[in-house]
Amino acid sequence: MEKLKMHSPDLSQENIAKMRELFPGCVTEAVDEKGNVRLAFDFDQLRQELSDQIVEGPQERYRLDWPGKRESLALGNAPIAKTLRPVSEESNNFDGTRNLFVEGDNLDALKLLQIAYLGSVKFIYIDPPYNTGGDFVYNDDFSVDTSVFFEKSMQSDSSGNRLVANLESNGRFHSDWLSMIYPRLRLARNLLRDDGFIAVSIDDIECHSLKNVMDEVFGESNFVAALVWDRNRKNDAKYFSVGHEYMLVYVKSLQELKDHDIKLRAPKEGVEEVRDLFNKLKKEHGDDWSAISSGLKEFYKSFEEDDPRIPLARFTKVDGKGPYRDDGNINWPGGGGPTYEVLHPKTGKPCKLPKSGWRYPTKKRFDEEVEKGRIVFGPDETTVPRVRTNLFENNDQVLTSVRYSYAQTATLEFEDIFDGSRVFENPKNYKDISLLVNYLSGPDDIVMDFFAGSGSTAHGVMHANAMQGGNRQCISVQIAEETSADSLAREAGYSTIAELCKDRIRRAGTKVLGGDCHPDWNKDVGFRVLKIDTSNMEDVYYRPDELDQKGLLDTVDNIKKDRTPEDLLFQVLVDWGVDLTLPIRRETVQGKTVFFVDENALVACFETGVTEELVKELAKAEPLRVVFRDNGFVSDAVKINVEQIFRQLSPTTDVKSI
Numbered sequence: 001m002e003k004l005k006m007h008s009p010d011l012s013q014e015n016i017a018k019m020r021e022l023f024p025g026c027v028t029e030a031v032d033e034k035g036n037v038r039l040a041f042d043f044d045q046l047r048q049e050l051s052d053q054i055v056e057g058p059q060e061r062y063r064l065d066w067p068g069k070r071e072s073l074a075l076g077n078a079p080i081a082k083t084l085r086p087v088s089e090e091s092n093n094f095d096g097t098r099n100l101f102v103e104g105d106n107l108d109a110l111k112l113l114q115i116a117y118l119g120s121v122k123f124i125y126i127d128p129p130y131n132t133g134g135d136f137v138y139n140d141d142f143s144v145d146t147s148v149f150f151e152k153s154m155q156s157d158s159s160g161n162r163l164v165a166n167l168e169s170n171g172r173f174h175s176d177w178l179s180m181i182y183p184r185l186r187l188a189r190n191l192l193r194d195d196g197f198i199a200v201s202i203d204d205i206e207c208h209s210l211k212n213v214m215d216e217v218f219g220e221s222n223f224v225a226a227l228v229w230d231r232n233r234k235n236d237a238k239y240f241s242v243g244h245e246y247m248l249v250y251v252k253s254l255q256e257l258k259d260h261d262i263k264l265r266a267p268k269e270g271v272e273e274v275r276d277l278f279n280k281l282k283k284e285h286g287d288d289w290s291a292i293s294s295g296l297k298e299f300y301k302s303f304e305e306d307d308p309r310i311p312l313a314r315f316t317k318v319d320g321k322g323p324y325r326d327d328g329n330i331n332w333p334g335g336g337g338p339t340y341e342v343l344h345p346k347t348g349k350p351c352k353l354p355k356s357g358w359r360y361p362t363k364k365r366f367d368e369e370v371e372k373g374r375i376v377f378g379p380d381e382t383t384v385p386r387v388r389t390n391l392f393e394n395n396d397q398v399l400t401s402v403r404y405s406y407a408q409t410a411t412l413e414f415e416d417i418f419d420g421s422r423v424f425e426n427p428k429n430y431k432d433i434s435l436l437v438n439y440l441s442g443p444d445d446i447v448m449d450f451f452a453g454s455g456s457t458a459h460g461v462m463h464a465n466a467m468q469g470g471n472r473q474c475i476s477v478q479i480a481e482e483t484s485a486d487s488l489a490r491e492a493g494y495s496t497i498a499e500l501c502k503d504r505i506r507r508a509g510t511k512v513l514g515g516d517c518h519p520d521w522n523k524d525v526g527f528r529v530l531k532i533d534t535s536n537m538e539d540v541y542y543r544p545d546e547l548d549q550k551g552l553l554d555t556v557d558n559i560k561k562d563r564t565p566e567d568l569l570f571q572v573l574v575d576w577g578v579d580l581t582l583p584i585r586r587e588t589v590q591g592k593t594v595f596f597v598d599e600n601a602l603v604a605c606f607e608t609g610v611t612e613e614l615v616k617e618l619a620k621a622e623p624l625r626v627v628f629r630d631n632g633f634v635s636d637a638v639k640i641n642v643e644q645i646f647r648q649l650s651p652t653t654d655v656k657s658i
Contacts, residue, residue, distance in 0.1 A: 001643055001657045003630060004575045006537050008111035011187075012077035016041055064212040068179040076183025080111055081537070083571040084530035084580070085563075092506055097526030098581045099458070101505070102477045103498045104532025106450040109477045110187035112532070115577030117475070121191045122445035123437060125457050127201040127428055131177040178209055184450065185217045191448065194256040197224070197440040199249045201428070207246050218250040225249045229432070231407045249440075265396040266439045267468075270309030274299070275392060278322055289318045296323060308435075315391045326376040328387025332357040342366060344381040351381045359387075399439055405432045414454065417507045423489045423500060424454040430508070433460030434467070443470030452478035453497065455504040462512045462525055469520030473581065476501065476527070502529070528581060536563040536571050537658070557631060559658070565606045569595050572627050572658065578602055590614045600624060606658075608632045615642055619649035630657040 016039040020027040026046045027039055084102065088094040091101075102109045188198060198218070202210050215223065227247040251257060277299055278292065285291040293316055300313035315323035332338065337357020341350045360366040369375050369387075376388045410429035415422050437447055437460055449457035461474040480496040483489040494500040509525025517523065538558045559568065573580055582598040592607040592614055603623040605614070610633045618626060626646070633639040646653045 007081040008079045010079040066175040072179035072182045081535040085533050085567050087529040091529040093526030098473045099527040100475045101527040101529045106477045108532050121448045122196045123441040124198040124448045126451045130203045192252040194253045196252050222254045228402045230404045271395040293318045322392040324390045326388045349381040352384050405429050423492045427454040428456040430456045430459035434463040437464040446473045448475040450477035452476040455501040458505045459508040466517045469518035471522045568606045612638050619646050622650040625654045
C-alpha cells in the first residue's frame with residue numbers, strides 16, 4: 001500500500017520534470033549527498049539548446065539580480081515537512097464555513113496550499129511590509145542548502161519568531177526585502193487561475209524593485225496597471241508631501257483574457273440604492289417628476305466628500321426611464337468630425353454644428369441614438385443638441401488608475417469595529433479592497449491574502465458578498481507576529497497580530513450581518529483556523545535510514561504522541577490536495593472513528609485494530625480516496641488484503657496509508 005509523502009511538494013523536482021518534456025537531453029540523474037537519486041538539470045546543455053550558435057561562458061543580458069536571489073529561489077522550491085493543525089475553538093463556525101485562516105509563516109502556508117489550491121485562486125491581494133527602515137521582514141534562512149533546510153524545517157516551529165527589523169544600516173537592505181518577496185510571489189503565481197489577478201500594495205521605496213520582480217515572476221506582458229491611491233497629506237514633509245501609495249496589478253495570463261474576450265467592468269457604486277429609492281418615490285408620487293427629483297437630491301446631499309457615489313449626484317433630472325443627465329458632449333473627439341445636416345424636430349431648420357463635428361460617424365447612426373431617446377434638442381436650432389445618459393442604462397464602468405481613499409476614513413471605520421479603540425496603525429480601507437474584489441473576481445471565486453495584517457481583505461470580501469450577493473471564499477494567512485509591548489493592541493489584550501486579525505474578522509462579520517444584505521448571499525462570515533506546525537509524523541517517517549537499533553522500539557508508531565485524529569486528517573488533506581474547507585462528518589463505524597470528508601471525497605480511519613469487516617464496509621461506500629494508519633490493522637493479513645478488497649468492491653478508490 002502506497003504511503004503519503006506528508007510534506008509539501010518538491011517544486012524543483014516538479015519543474016525539472018516539466019522541463020524534461022521540452023528538453024529531454026538536458027535532464028539527467030544525479031546522486032545527492034545522502035545517496036538518493038534525483039533529477040538534475042544540465043544548464044550548460046540548455047543554454048546550447050536555446051542558441052543557434054556555440055555558447056561559451058555566461059552572456060550579458062537584461063535581468064534583475066541581487067545578493068541572495070539564487071538562495072531565495074532554492075528556499076521557495078524546497079519541500080517542508082510541516083502540517084496544518086485545525087483549531088476549532090479559535091474558529092468561527094468551523095463546520096459550516098468555506099473560509100480559511102492560516103496562522104503561521106506565509107512561505108510555509110503557500111507551500112502547504114500548493115496542491116489543494118493549484119490554479120484555483122481568482123484574486124490575490126497583499127500588502128507586504130514596505131521596507132521603510134524599521135518594518136519587519138521575514139527572517140528566511142538563505143545560509144543552508146535545500147536538503148539541510150528540509151531537515152531543519154521538520155524541527156523548527158513557526159510561532160512568530162521569524163521576523164526581524166530590516167534597518168537601513170543593513171548592507172542588504174534592499175536585497176533582504178527582495179529575497180523575502182521573491183519566493184512568495186513565485187508560489188502565489190502557482191495558485192492563480194490562468195485568468196486570475198494579483199494586486200500588491202507598495203510605496204515609493206521598493207515600487208521599482210517590486211515591478212521588476214513581478215515582471216520576472218508573472219511576465220512583463222501580463223502587467224495590467226499601476227494604481228495610485230491618494231491617501232494622506234503631510235504638512236511636515238521636508239520636500240514634498242507624499243500622500244500616495246501604489247498598487248501593481250498583474251494577470252497570470254493576459255492571453256487568456258484576450259482569447260475569451262474578457263473585459264473588466266464594475267457596477268457604478270450606489271446605482272442599486274438609487275434604483276430602490278426611485279421605485280419607492282415613484283410609488284409615493286406617481287408621475288410627479290419634480291417631487292421625485294427633489295427626493296433624489298436630498299439623498300445625494302448625504303454623500304460625504306470622498307464618497308465614491310458622488311458622480312451619481314449629477315443625475316438629478318427624472319422621467320419614466322429614471323434619473324438622467326442631458327449635458328453630455330456631442331463633439332467628435334480631437335476635431336475634424338463629420339458635419340452632416342441635423343434638422344431640429346420642432347423648427348425643421350438645421351441645428352448648430354458642434355465645434356469639432358458630430359460624435360457619431362454617420363447621420364444614420366445619429367438618428368438611431370435619437371430613436372433610443374439618447375439625444376436632447378434645445379428649444380430651437382440655435383442650440384447644439386446634447387447627449388442624454390440614463391443612469392439605469394449605463395451602470396457599469398472601467399475603474400480609473402488614480403483612486404482616492406483617505407486614511408483617516410479607514411482608521412475611523414476600523415475604530416468603530418473595535419468600539420472606538422485604535423488597536424492597529426494604518427489599516428487598509430476594506431471598501432477599497434471590496435471594490436477590487438468585485439472588479440477582479442466573480443461571485444463564487446476564491447480570494448486570498450497571505451499578508452492578512454488587520455484582516456481588511458477578509459472584511460472586504462464579506463462586504464462585497466453582502467452587497468452583490470456573491471459567495472466568494474477567502475483564504476487569509478498571517479504569522480503570529482508579536483505586538484509591541486507598549487502598543488494599543490497589547491493594551492487591548494492582543495499578544496499577536498494574528499489574534500487581532502481573527503477578532504477583527506469576527507467583529508466585521510457581525511457588523512456586515514447587521515447591515516443590508518443581498519438576498520442571494522449565503523451569509524458566511526466564518527473562518528476555519530488552521531495553524532502551521534511541525535509534521536504529525538516522527539522524524540523516522542522521513543529518514544528511516546537514520547533509525548538505529550536502540551530507537552527501534554520507540555518508533556514502532558511513527559505518529560507523534562500529542563497529535564489528534566483531526567490533526568492527522570488535515571495533514572492527509574494537505575498531502576492529497578483536497579479542499580481544506582469541505583464539510584467533515586465524524587462517525588463511529590464498527591466501534592472505530594471514521595471521518596467522511598464531503599461524504600465520499602475522502603474517508604479516513606486512524607484507529608488501530610482495523611478489521612477486514614470494517615474495510616469492506618468502507619469500500620461499499622465507494623469513496624474517491626481512503627486512508628488508514630500504516631500500523632492500524634489488526635493483522636498483517638488484513639493490511640495485505642486492503643487493496644484487493646477495494647479493487648473488488650470499489651475499483652476507482654485511491655487507497656493510501658500514513
